[in-house]
Amino acid sequence: MATRIAAVFGATGQQGSSVVHALLKDGTFMPRAVTRDVNSKSARALAKLGAEVVSADLGGDKEAVKKAVTGAEVVFLVTIPFKAALPEDVQGINVIDARKDPEVPRGIWCRLRVPRYRLFFENILTPFPGLPFEKSDDGYVWNTYAQPGSDTAVHTWASRDLGPAVVALFTQYTTRSSEIVGQTFVLASARTSFEGFTAELSKGLGKPVYHKHGGIAGVLPVDEMIYSVAEFPWYAGVAIPDPRLEKLGVKTGTIEEFGRTVLKSHLGE
Ligand SMILES: NC(=O)c1ccc[n+]([C@@H]2O[C@H](COP(=O)([O-])OP(=O)(O)OC[C@H]3O[C@@H](n4cnc5c(N)ncnc54)[C@H](OP(=O)(O)O)[C@@H]3O)[C@@H](O)[C@H]2O)c1
Structure with a gap:
C-alpha cells in the first residue's frame, strides 16, 4: 500500500473525485479524500474504493483542515466559491497556513489550486x-x-482530464522538478x-x-x-x-x- 499521502479537497465533487480515482488507479499515492461528511453516499463510495476519507470543512474548520493536510506530501486544493462561510482566498490561506504550523511535518509539499477561469x-x-x-x-x-x-x-x-493531469504532476514533481515546481499549468x-x-x-x-x-x-x-x-x-x-x-x-x-x-x-x- 502506498505510504505517500495526497490530500484531496472537494473529493466528492467532479474535480476532486476525478483526482481521487486517478490516484487510486496510479497507486503511487494514497488519496486522503477530504469531505464535510464522511458518511455521505459519495464519501462512502470513495472509502470502498480504497481511499482514506477524512472530515473537514474548507469553508470554516481551520483545525480540521490542518489535520487533513498533516502528513500529506502533496495537496490538491479546490476552493468553494459561493456556498462556503469563508471567502475563497481565506480557504486557500488556511490550507497554506497549515504548512507553517510546527505540528505539521514539513517535508516536500506540493500544492495545486484550480483557477476559476475555465x-x-x-x-x-x-x-x-x-x-x-x-x-x-x-x-x-x-x-x-x-x-x-x-x-x-x-x-x-474536468472529470476526464483533471485526475490524470494531477497524477502526472504529483508523480513527476521530484524527477522533473524544473518543469513542474512553481509552474502554473x-x-x-x-x-x-x-x-x-x-x-x-x-x-x-x-x-x-x-x-x-x-x-x-x-x-x-x-x-x-x-x-x-x-x-x-x-x-x-x-x-x-x-x-x-x-x-x-x-x-x-x-x-x-x-x-x-x-x-x-x-x-x-
Ligand atoms: N463549472 C465550471 O465551469 C467551473 C470551472 C472552473 C472552476 N469551477 C469551480 O470549481 C469549484 C469546485 O468544482 P467542482 O466542480 O469539483 O464542484 P462540486 O462538484 O460542486 O464539488 C465541490 C465539493 O466541495 C465540497 N465542499 C466543501 N465545502 C463545501 C461547502 N461549504 N459548500 C459546498 N460544497 C463544499 C463538497 O463536498 P462534500 O459535500 O463532500 O464536503 C463538494 O463535493 C466550483 O465551486 C466551481 O465554481 C467551476
Whole structure:
C-alpha cells in the first residue's frame, strides 16, 4: 500500500473525485479524500474504493483542515466559491497556513489550486440555472450566459482530464522538478468561441447544436467571469492544450469525443 499521502479537497465533487480515482488507479499515492461528511453516499463510495476519507470543512474548520493536510506530501486544493462561510482566498490561506504550523511535518509539499477561469464540458450535463441544453427542431440548443459570437473561452473536460493531469504532476514533481515546481499549468482541451465549441460537439453528436444567449447569471463572480471573456483572453500566451502538460504525458480529450461518448449517452441518442 502506498505510504505517500495526497490530500484531496472537494473529493466528492467532479474535480476532486476525478483526482481521487486517478490516484487510486496510479497507486503511487494514497488519496486522503477530504469531505464535510464522511458518511455521505459519495464519501462512502470513495472509502470502498480504497481511499482514506477524512472530515473537514474548507469553508470554516481551520483545525480540521490542518489535520487533513498533516502528513500529506502533496495537496490538491479546490476552493468553494459561493456556498462556503469563508471567502475563497481565506480557504486557500488556511490550507497554506497549515504548512507553517510546527505540528505539521514539513517535508516536500506540493500544492495545486484550480483557477476559476475555465468552463467545464460538464456544464452541459448539469446546466447552470435557467440554461438548459435542449432539443431544437433538428438538433439541440446550448443556452449559455455568453453573448453570441463572444470571444474565445477556455474549455476543460474536468472529470476526464483533471485526475490524470494531477497524477502526472504529483508523480513527476521530484524527477522533473524544473518543469513542474512553481509552474502554473492550464488544463484545457480547447480555446474556442461558443460557436466553435458547438460545431465540434455537432460532429461528435451527429446532430446540429446551436449556441444561444440565455441571459445573465445575476451572480457577480459568474457574470464577471463570463464578461471578462469579451475583454481579455484567458491565459493569454499559453497554447491550449498546454504543451508543457503534453510533454509530461497529459493528453486531453476533445470536444468531439465528449459529444460522441458522454453527451450522446447522456441524451440517449
Ligand atoms: N463549472 C465550471 O465551469 C467551473 C470551472 C472552473 C472552476 N469551477 C469551480 O470549481 C469549484 C469546485 O468544482 P467542482 O466542480 O469539483 O464542484 P462540486 O462538484 O460542486 O464539488 C465541490 C465539493 O466541495 C465540497 N465542499 C466543501 N465545502 C463545501 C461547502 N461549504 N459548500 C459546498 N460544497 C463544499 C463538497 O463536498 P462534500 O459535500 O463532500 O464536503 C463538494 O463535493 C466550483 O465551486 C466551481 O465554481 C467551476
